[in-house]
Amino acid sequence: MTISKLETLPQHDRSIRSSALNPRPILRLQAMRAAEMAAMKCGSSVDDLMEKAGKVAASITRSFAGNMPALILCGPGNNGGDGYVVARYLAEWGIPVSVAAYSEPKTDAAKKARSLFSGKVTSLDEAEAAPLLIDALFGVGMSRSLDNALLSKLTALSKAASLRIAIDVPSGVDTDKGSLLSDIPAFDLTIAIGALKPAHRLEPSATICGRVAVGDIDLTISNPDLIEIPKPRLAAPTPADYKYSRGYVAITAGAMAGASLLSAVAAQRAGAGYVALLGGETISGPMALVHRSWSREALADERINALVIGPGLGRDELGVQRLSMALDTSHPLVLDADALFLLSREGLDCLRNIQQPTIITPHEGEFKRLFEGISGDKLTRVTKAAALSGLVVVLKGADTVIATPDGRAAISQPAVSWLANAGTGDVLSGICGAMLARGMDPFDAACTAVWLHGEAARLAGPGMIADDLIHHLRSAFVEVTVAS
Numbered sequence: 001m002t003i004s005k006l007e008t009l010p011q012h013d014r015s016i017r018s019s020a021l022n023p024r025p026i027l028r029l030q031a032m033r034a035a036e037m038a039a040m041k042c043g044s045s046v047d048d049l050m051e052k053a054g055k056v057a058a059s060i061t062r063s064f065a066g067n068m069p070a071l072i073l074c075g076p077g078n079n080g081g082d083g084y085v086v087a088r089y090l091a092e093w094g095i096p097v098s099v100a101a102y103s104e105p106k107t108d109a110a111k112k113a114r115s116l117f118s119g120k121v122t123s124l125d126e127a128e129a130a131p132l133l134i135d136a137l138f139g140v141g142m143s144r145s146l147d148n149a150l151l152s153k154l155t156a157l158s159k160a161a162s163l164r165i166a167i168d169v170p171s172g173v174d175t176d177k178g179s180l181l182s183d184i185p186a187f188d189l190t191i192a193i194g195a196l197k198p199a200h201r202l203e204p205s206a207t208i209c210g211r212v213a214v215g216d217i218d219l220t221i222s223n224p225d226l227i228e229i230p231k232p233r234l235a236a237p238t239p240a241d242y243k244y245s246r247g248y249v250a251i252t253a254g255a256m257a258g259a260s261l262l263s264a265v266a267a268q269r270a271g272a273g274y275v276a277l278l279g280g281e282t283i284s285g286p287m288a289l290v291h292r293s294w295s296r297e298a299l300a301d302e303r304i305n306a307l308v309i310g311p312g313l314g315r316d317e318l319g320v321q322r323l324s325m326a327l328d329t330s331h332p333l334v335l336d337a338d339a340l341f342l343l344s345r346e347g348l349d350c351l352r353n354i355q356q357p358t359i360i361t362p363h364e365g366e367f368k369r370l371f372e373g374i375s376g377d378k379l380t381r382v383t384k385a386a387a388l389s390g391l392v393v394v395l396k397g398a399d400t401v402i403a404t405p406d407g408r409a410a411i412s413q414p415a416v417s418w419l420a421n422a423g424t425g426d427v428l429s430g431i432c433g434a435m436l437a438r439g440m441d442p443f444d445a446a447c448t449a450v451w452l453h454g455e456a457a458r459l460a461g462p463g464m465i466a467d468d469l470i471h472h473l474r475s476a477f478v479e480v481t482v483a484s
């Protein structure tokens, strides 16, 4: 290749700096029904969809459980219909299968599916336990708690089984809220029909679901407003990059040295080219960390691409002053920890002048203090909080939910429970800062940060502390880094 040809190679594409591979949509009941209707407009009947649903569920079941004899519990609606289709396929494949019905099928599609299954169907009372229990009682049409007789039968059959699989959602969860309508047993695998639902990712139902596999039934889902936080792809620095082009993150120090240091080192390990601790001269840390005195001039530095404030800030007068000065800048912001405490004390009105991209990362307690009047399930609360505050809200937890003021939202895959310890939130805010500083919009920045944080925790494993997260952030980074 000649030099002139080399020079005409495409420039570094900024879009690849933050692209994710096909996020998986999460469909609430209404969106699920809409996708079903859209499929029908394109020529699929409910029978077709049920056939696909049952076939893919049977196939996933066989991969998961092998030839284990199965007992399938079928309800009156289309979830029960899926169950009859699963039964037909498993029987065709030579797997011993018995079916017990809660009641006769009530929908046309379920009646047809029932009629095509040539095996015996007993009443639920007569059902005998099998090594594999398949729950096709109720799916997204579950409208109330299970009656006591049904609940105790389900519990007994579940205890007697070696493996438990739920079709679409476990019978007894609220599909949109992720709450439990009854005290149901946990499953080893849930086969989500067509797409994930909030119940597969929100607690407590996410835990009840066990592992989740999505059974594809060829639904077309465009521009979902709710997604699962995807594995990101981050471009490696190019030869043209230099420290400031990779992002300058300023971390505000304060009363508690360790927390702001954790946040700063996390920002460094999350790829920021330049990280400065403002106002934390006495704090040690890596030699590559820059220490700058707190001053209006330092804060006004136009090279700053993201300002993190809150970890270790303190709740005293100094903290209040620093927060107020930070809010007066035009830097993209990450507000966490003590900044959130002070905001809840001073009132959300302090945020009225904020125009720049801003992420807040409360845990449940901070969220409740900040948004006192907001109630409901986690997804609803975070969505309302984002609309009310005009900020990207990251409500942390085993099921972290991120929402934007314009109504988009994302839920994480279940996080490892070892993450519940001091300092892990400080690390997350530093990673958020690094992602904002590399120019991502705040929703993508928050999603990427939560993914990297969760992956670092998974890699760190049992007994991890916040410092270990920073160490494992590098390995998490390796997994998502693509050549530029």
Ligand SMILES: NC(=O)C1=CN([C@@H]2O[C@H](COP(=O)(O)OP(=O)(O)OC[C@H]3O[C@@H](n4cnc5c(N)ncnc54)[C@H](OP(=O)(O)O)[C@@H]3O)[C@@H](O)[C@H]2O)[C@@H](O)CC1
Pocket (backbone or CB within 6 Å): 032, 033, 035, 036, 046, 049, 050, 053, 075, 076, 077, 078, 079, 080, 081, 082, 106, 107, 137, 138, 139, 140, 141, 142, 143, 144, 145, 146, 147, 167, 168, 169, 193, 194, 217
């Ligand atoms: N989306 C798709 O594209 C596709 C979806 N498919 C499948 O359809 C499922 C949704 O089916 P669905 O709408 O018929 O509702 P479903 O969950 O079977 O339950 C409704 C029935 O249960 C009853 N019932 C409710 N709660 C109860 C309780 N506690 N105790 C007793 N009864 C209770 C309720 O009675 P009612 O409230 O009307 O009195 C009604 O009779 C979905 O999850 C997926 O598996 C695929 O087949 C095709 C493609």
Ligand SMILES: [K+]
Pocket (backbone or CB within 6 Å): 079, 135, 136, 137, 138, 139, 166, 167, 168, 169, 170, 171
């Ligand atoms: K079910």
